[in-house]
Amino acid sequence: MPLLHWLTRDEDLRAADRVPYRLLDEVPDLSAGEGDEGLLVQGDNLEALKALLPFYAGRVKCIYIDPPYNTRSAFEHYDDSLEHAKWLAMIVPRLILLREFLSEDGSIWVQIDDDEGHYLKVVSDEVFGRKNFVCSIQWQKVFAKKNKALISDSHDSILVFAKDKAKWNRNVLPRTDKQKSAFKNLDGDARGPWQSVSYTVQSEDSDRRTAYRYEIPLPAGGTAKPPQGRHWNGLPDRTDALRDDNRLWFGPKGDRAPRLKVFLSEVQGGIVPDTWWSHQDAGNNQEAKKEMMAFSGGGEPFATPKPERLIQRILHIATTPGDLVLDSFLGSGTTAAVAHKMGRRWIGVEMGEHARTHCALRLQKVIEGEQGGISKDVEWGGRRRVPFLHPRPGGLRRGRPDRSGDPLCRPRSPCLVQRDPAAHDRRADRPSPGRAW
Numbered sequence: 001m002p003l004l005h006w007l008t009r010d011e012d013l014r015a016a017d018r019v020p021y022r023l024l025d026e027v028p029d030l031s032a033g034e035g036d037e038g039l040l041v042q043g044d045n046l047e048a049l050k051a052l053l054p055f056y057a058g059r060v061k062c063i064y065i066d067p068p069y070n071t072r073s074a075f076e077h078y079d080d081s082l083e084h085a086k087w088l089a090m091i092v093p094r095l096i097l098l099r100e101f102l103s104e105d106g107s108i109w110v111q112i113d114d115d116e117g118h119y120l121k122v123v124s125d126e127v128f129g130r131k132n133f134v135c136s137i138q139w140q141k142v143f144a145k146k147n148k149a150l151i152s153d154s155h156d157s158i159l160v161f162a163k164d165k166a167k168w169n170r171n172v173l174p175r176t177d178k179q180k181s182a183f184k185n186l187d188g189d190a191r192g193p194w195q196s197v198s199y200t201v202q203s204e205d206s207d208r209r210t211a212y213r214y215e216i217p218l219p220a221g222g223t224a225k226p227p228q229g230r231h232w233n234g235l236p237d238r239t240d241a242l243r244d245d246n247r248l249w250f251g252p253k254g255d256r257a258p259r260l261k262v263f264l265s266e267v268q269g270g271i272v273p274d275t276w277w278s279h280q281d282a283g284n285n286q287e288a289k290k291e292m293m294a295f296s297g298g299g300e301p302f303a304t305p306k307p308e309r310l311i312q313r314i315l316h317i318a319t320t321p322g323d324l325v326l327d328s329f330l331g332s333g334t335t336a337a338v339a340h341k342m343g344r345r346w347i348g349v350e351m352g353e354h355a356r357t358h359c360a361l362r363l364q365k366v367i368e369g370e371q372g373g374i375s376k377d378v379e380w381g382g383r384r385r386v387p388f389l390h391p392r393p394g395g396l397r398r399g400r401p402d403r404s405g406d407p408l409c410r411p412r413s414p415c416l417v418q419r420d421p422a423a424h425d426r427r428a429d430r431p432s433p434g435r436a437w
């Protein structure tokens, strides 16, 4: 398989192995609520992921990450300007670690734009396996054109990889009221509302398939033949059976070519997701900023939040209630907030101070029953506890802790783990009382 090369590639592929394990401590003042649904961690995600790996390896159903896109911007809360190879050096070890968290039927969704997106695809193929690539979703992040641009950029991509595509399955999306309203009951059929679809198909050799190009009598008199280049979607026997079962629609006056009736009650529970996500269906950047203003507490607004509806759609497709979700570039906390409201367990990692000023505050409001974003859609009433953790000074250690320290296994929930760089060099010889490596 062709591979991407950059100066520090070999070192970067081994970087995750060199990160030592650390212990995490709770910050009670920043913890909130009751329950065991979430874990909020402040720290560099390479260190935080390494600390969490012994507890959660192979247990995460869905990872969503929205890393810095390398747009050459300096945002208020994080720097988005790395030399190109340094960006690869940043992302590759994290992808390698993240893969370890996925369950065998899990998936990872990585949001990106065109600055690094194509390089990301190539390195992700290497980490997750080209055969496990599911698709690249195009999300319409803005709908207003920038007239000064050469070509106005209106989408982000979301690369989707399964841990093992043969074992991965997706949920269908619920039909919207608008989609349901396309089903009507024009003939009072006892089976309920239906919509009609073409009863012809196109095929290269349709003109030669004479058995499928017969005349169908119309209820109002006369006959219908399929148009040139198409043929009926069945032999005469099938057509007769459908007609007898009142499954062909000849128009209100019975004088049109037949169409097939598809009943709302008989189609599968929802819509198969596709790769085009319009802003009407999945929200947009402007919507995300409005949502974020509601919980930023008057502080500096976070520049690049994602809308709750976008994350809701991902979690709906990739998880069911109770599944574990991980976001290691948490930003303003959207994934955590949405997962919490949707009844998924979650782990969020963010290294900036906004882990406290935005994420912890947002989760506090979610627990109190905040009604922004997807709250009304999921009938969110608020509940559950969000503990806040930080790494224990001197808690740095090589070796693997056992699962007894798993915060999600204890009777409490979302935590913030804070990075203490000084602790990096103060390695304890033995675990503190009551703790295991």
Ligand SMILES: C[S@@+](CC[C@H](N)C(=O)[O-])C[C@H]1O[C@@H](n2cnc3c(N)ncnc32)[C@H](O)[C@@H]1O
Pocket: 043, 044, 045, 046, 066, 067, 068, 069, 077, 078, 302, 304, 305, 306, 307, 328, 329, 330, 331, 332, 333, 334, 335, 349, 350, 351, 352
């Ligand atoms: C594009 S933002 C994510 C926005 C998020 N999806 C939301 O809805 O708010 C990227 C975030 O990744 C964080 N980040 C960058 N490098 C990181 C690292 N090494 N460890 C943890 N967080 C990091 C940045 O501080 C920033 O908040």
